[in-house]
Amino acid sequence: MSDTVRHAKNNQEQAVASWVNYLNQLRLDNLLAAFARQDENLQSALSSLDEALREIDLEVVTTNRGGAKGMHGFIAEVAQVGVGNARSQVLGEGTVYEWVNDNGPVDLVRSGVEIQQKFVAAGGRFSLGAITEHVHKYPDFVKNGGRYQIPADHFEMIQKLHTMDLEEAGKQLTRGMGGPSLRDWERVRSFLDEGSVGLESLEPSDLRYHEVQRGAYGSTLGAETEKLRSTDQSLRANAYQESHPTPREGAKATSTAAAIEGGTAFVLAVVEKRCGGKTLTKFTSEDWADIAGDTGFGFVKGSVRGLSIYSLTNCTATPAAVASSIVTAAFGIAEQAHRLRRGEINELGFIENAELVALEAAVSALSSFVGQALIPVPVLGAVIGNSVGIVMYKACSSSLSKREVALIERYLHEHLALDKQLAAEYQRLIDTLEASMTHYVDVLQRAFSPDIGVALLGSVELALQVGVASEDVLDSEEKILAYFLH
Amino acid sequence: MAWLGGGAMAAGGGGTAAGSALLALAGPIGWTVAGVTLFTSVTLFATKKIKTRAAKHEELTAVKQNIALVKGLEAQIDHLLWRTASLNEHLMKSYGGVMELSGANFTTLSATEQSQLAALVNNTRACGALLSEHIEQPATNE
Numbered sequence: 001m002s003d004t005v006r007h008a009k010n011n012q013e014q015a016v017a018s019w020v021n022y023l024n025q026l027r028l029d030n031l032l033a034a035f036a037r038q039d040e041n042l043q044s045a046l047s048s049l050d051e052a053l054r055e056i057d058l059e060v061v062t063t064n065r066g067g068a069k070g071m072h073g074f075i076a077e078v079a080q081v082g083v084g085n086a087r088s089q090v091l092g093e094g095t096v097y098e099w100v101n102d103n104g105p106v107d108l109v110r111s112g113v114e115i116q117q118k119f120v121a122a123g124g125r126f127s128l129g130a131i132t133e134h135v136h137k138y139p140d141f142v143k144n145g146g147r148y149q150i151p152a153d154h155f156e157m158i159q160k161l162h163t164m165d166l167e168e169a170g171k172q173l174t175r176g177m178g179g180p181s182l183r184d185w186e187r188v189r190s191f192l193d194e195g196s197v198g199l200e201s202l203e204p205s206d207l208r209y210h211e212v213q214r215g216a217y218g219s220t221l222g223a224e225t226e227k228l229r230s231t232d233q234s235l236r237a238n239a240y241q242e243s244h245p246t247p248r249e250g251a252k253a254t255s256t257a258a259a260i261e262g263g264t265a266f267v268l269a270v271v272e273k274r275c276g277g278k279t280l281t282k283f284t285s286e287d288w289a290d291i292a293g294d295t296g297f298g299f300v301k302g303s304v305r306g307l308s309i310y311s312l313t314n315c316t317a318t319p320a321a322v323a324s325s326i327v328t329a330a331f332g333i334a335e336q337a338h339r340l341r342r343g344e345i346n347e348l349g350f351i352e353n354a355e356l357v358a359l360e361a362a363v364s365a366l367s368s369f370v371g372q373a374l375i376p377v378p379v380l381g382a383v384i385g386n387s388v389g390i391v392m393y394k395a396c397s398s399s400l401s402k403r404e405v406a407l408i409e410r411y412l413h414e415h416l417a418l419d420k421q422l423a424a425e426y427q428r429l430i431d432t433l434e435a436s437m438t439h440y441v442d443v444l445q446r447a448f449s450p451d452i453g454v455a456l457l458g459s460v461e462l463a464l465q466v467g468v469a470s471e472d473v474l475d476s477e478e479k480i481l482a483y484f485l486h
Numbered sequence: 487m488a489w490l491g492g493g494a495m496a497a498g499g500g501g502t503a504a505g506s507a508l509l510a511l512a513g514p515i516g517w518t519v520a521g522v523t524l525f526t527s528v529t530l531f532a533t534k535k536i537k538t539r540a541a542k543h544e545e546l547t548a549v550k551q552n553i554a555l556v557k558g559l560e561a562q563i564d565h566l567l568w569r570t571a572s573l574n575e576h577l578m579k580s581y582g583g584v585m586e587l588s589g590a591n592f593t594t595l596s597a598t599e600q601s602q603l604a605a606l607v608n609n610t611r612a613c614g615a616l617l618s619e620h621i622e623q624p625a626t627n628e
Binding site (some may be wrong): 460 | 517521524530531539543546547550557567569576593596600601603604606607609611614615619
């Protein structure tokens with residue numbers, strides 16, 4: 001594989017990693033934006049409650065508005081505006097209530113709907129008596145879309161009594177035993193049957209009757225503050241839950257990474273064949289089989305890469321560039337292990353190549369990571385960083401290679417010189433042996449000459465030459481006689 | 487990593503400061519640490535590779551010297567074997583030639599026959615000397 005092709009693959013791998021990182025970043029940005037919005041929502045909701053409390057203090061209680069019997073009605077109006085708005089604001093939906101405050105037929109306006117609020121317990125008619133008076137005074141109020149708002153506990157009671165028939169009411173409601181009486185049921189029935197105000201024109205307040213009394217509104221609004229904080233927390237928790245990595249997004253990352261890596265492998269395989277001098281029309285079925293093999297392998301690698309990066313970045317504290325490099329290194333080392341098994345490389349070669357694969361992956365990871373941080377454009381930053389890192393690494397490794405080549409050349413020269421020296425020494429030895437052989441053959445021939453006189457002299461010469469001690473050599477008549485006769 | 491920190495933020499923001507410190511570490515300091523580590527790895531890798539080549543070179547030199555030594559010894563052994571075998575061959579023939587003199591009185595033998603026996607003794611001793619000859623291993627640097 002040429003350097004250009006490898007570089008292109010490397011860039012594509014880091015681009016995929018950067019894209020998965022971008023997906024994660026989008027989710028994270030949404031989460032942080034949701035938190036920021038929620039900060040504002042909570043703040044404005046709490047402000048609404050504070051404002052309501054201040055208004056009640058200054059405009060109602062201090063001025064003794066409504067007197068002892070009517071003050072709670074004004075407290076209820078202001079508290080309803082504060083609580084209603086705060087509950088809407090904490091959800092990010094803005095203010096909905098407006099306090100009219102003009103002693104006219106309308107107390108509150110909610111999103112354009114006119115509301116008359118009645119918080120009356122006197123007469124035991126669940127505020128319905130006060131509504132009847134208002135209806136007589138302003139008969140067109142309901143017809144014009146107006147609504148009556150009563151304490152939440154009054155509304156619940158009216159609803160409950162309304163659903164009972166006479167028989168049921170007769171059985172369940174008793175006179176003077178606490179709780180609603182049959183008389184209450186009759187009053188509610190007669191109010192609703194009278195027809196000028198139906199149940200649909202009634203609505204519950206966010207507050208109960210006792211909560212808006214002069215001595216209670218402070219704790220009511222205090223409790224509401226806690227409720228708002230609790231709602232805020234659950235909204236934040238929901239936002240965090242929604243920002244979880246999902247199998248669907250993981251599948252998207254996996255399939256896109258597979259398609260990109262498979263596509264890149266296809267293009268690079270075709271380009272490599274074309275660079276080998278073949279035009280597309282001259283591709284044989286074998287060439288296409290090679291290309292299909294490369295593409296398929298690229299597809300599988302891409303799937304593994306996409307899934308691994310998505311899992312590693314979301315379930316562990318691993319940056320995307322590093323996750324991609326882990327996948328690249330894993331595939332690279334697996335390939336080297338395959339070559340080792342097939343005997344193409346030895347164990348030392350395997351270790352060296354595996355180290356090289358891991359180093360290149362680490363360089364790629366670091367440079368992409370730095371590139372992405374310095375150039376905060378998704379994908380582009382990682383690709384530029386990766387290119388710069390790899391080019392620097394190649395420059396460094398090519399300088400090291402040159403040094404290594406020089407070293408190998410020196411070793412080669414030394415070996416050639418050694419071979420020459422050893423060959424020369426061997427030749428000298430052979431020459432010496434051959435010379436000694438020639439001499440030996442001469443002496444041997446003389447020692448076994450058919451001429452006995454020559455043979456005797458030759459045998460003496462031979463014995464002395466091969467190292468027999470001169471006193472043991474029979475080289476005189478005396479020695480011969482002494483040897484044979486004694 | 488930042489998403490994991492989001493959990494702490496959702497739970498009330500207690501982990502935000504710690505998360506920010508961690509993220510700051512992953513910035514320039516982290517890059518520097520990673521860069522230095524990587525540079526050291528590259529250097530160690532290159533050094534190790536060069537050392538491996540040097541070790542290989544030394545081993546190859548030693549193996550070549552040993553091969554040359556063994557080849558020299560082989561040539562010397564061949565030479566000694568040939569000398570011994572040829573002498574032995576001649577001796578056997580010579581011995582066969584004097585078998586008829588076995589048991590004779592030396593003094594009654596002719597001068598030629600006496601010389602023939604004396605030459606046989608000398609040649610036999612020469613053969614004995616060859617049999618006890620050693621091939622000396624030359625001194626090496628190993």
